[in-house]
Amino acid sequence: xxxxxxxxxxxxxxxxxxxxxxxxxxxxxxxxxxxxxxxxxxxxxxxxxxxxxxxxxxxxxxxxxxxxxxxxxxxxxxxxxxxxxxxxxxxxxxxxxxxxxxxxxxxxxxxxx
Amino acid sequence: xxxxxxxxxxxxxxxxxxxxxxxxxxxxxxxxxxxxxxxxxxxxxxxxxxxxxxxxxxxxxxxxxxxxxxxxxxxxxxxxxxxxxxxxxxxxxxxxxxxxxxxxxxxxxxxxxx
Numbered sequence: 001x002x003x004x005x006x007x008x009x010x011x012x013x014x015x016x017x018x019x020x021x022x023x024x025x026x027x028x029x030x031x032x033x034x035x036x037x038x039x040x041x042x043x044x045x046x047x048x049x050x051x052x053x054x055x056x057x058x059x060x061x062x063x064x065x066x067x068x069x070x071x072x073x074x075x076x077x078x079x080x081x082x083x084x085x086x087x088x089x090x091x092x093x094x095x096x097x098x099x100x101x102x103x104x105x106x107x108x109x110x111x112x113x
Numbered sequence: 114x115x116x117x118x119x120x121x122x123x124x125x126x127x128x129x130x131x132x133x134x135x136x137x138x139x140x141x142x143x144x145x146x147x148x149x150x151x152x153x154x155x156x157x158x159x160x161x162x163x164x165x166x167x168x169x170x171x172x173x174x175x176x177x178x179x180x181x182x183x184x185x186x187x188x189x190x191x192x193x194x195x196x197x198x199x200x201x202x203x204x205x206x207x208x209x210x211x212x213x214x215x216x217x218x219x220x221x222x223x224x225x226x227x
């Protein structure tokens with residue numbers, strides 16, 4: 001009965017590889033997000049999708065490509081991984097509207113070697 | 114840049130005592146929401162409390178309450194009767210009307226001393 005789930009929880013890979021992180025929510029929400037938490041714990045929005053449509057792209061490098069096959073899923077694909085991509089990536093979801101609570105997934109810790 | 118600032122990187126408190134975490138923010142919007150999120154070592158982000166900017170009454174959730182000073186753009190979190198399970202990173206965040214992104218502060222690491 002997990003509300004927002006992410007797979008995998010941990011991802012260790014070599015520089016230059018391509019990897020994907022999957023996110024699914026079963027809350028019936030129509031808006032989903034990707035946030036990045038860096039090594040200093042700072043959290044910042046990357047992308048936001050509403051009903052499969054990209055709403056926010058916060059000047060993220062083109063190597064990052066989100067994909068939303070339906071409103072319950074938002075995946076994140078990263079090409080040509082770099083050392084600086086090492087971080088924890090959080091998926092979140094909410095009902096449409098700025099003031100609705102965003103529910104977060106457990107996070108995916110990505111380590112690029 | 115419209116920012117959220119938490120000036121206390123770390124705080125500690127004795128169990129059962131009260132602690133206040135500070136947060137200030139900068140926005141040109143008149144309508145927005147403010148949040149406190151808790152991140153325990155499990156990494157899960159948990160909403161603690163939220164405040165609507167147009168409401169003057171401070172929000173309260175059990176042992177957690179806020180002191181919202183709109184003119185000063187200040188939004189502090191008070192934790193009463195601190196418990197060991199309150200130990201975590203606490204993040205202040207803001208979301209503006211019409212926006213869909215949370216803007217977070219840098220976080221405050223709270224330690225509870227038994």
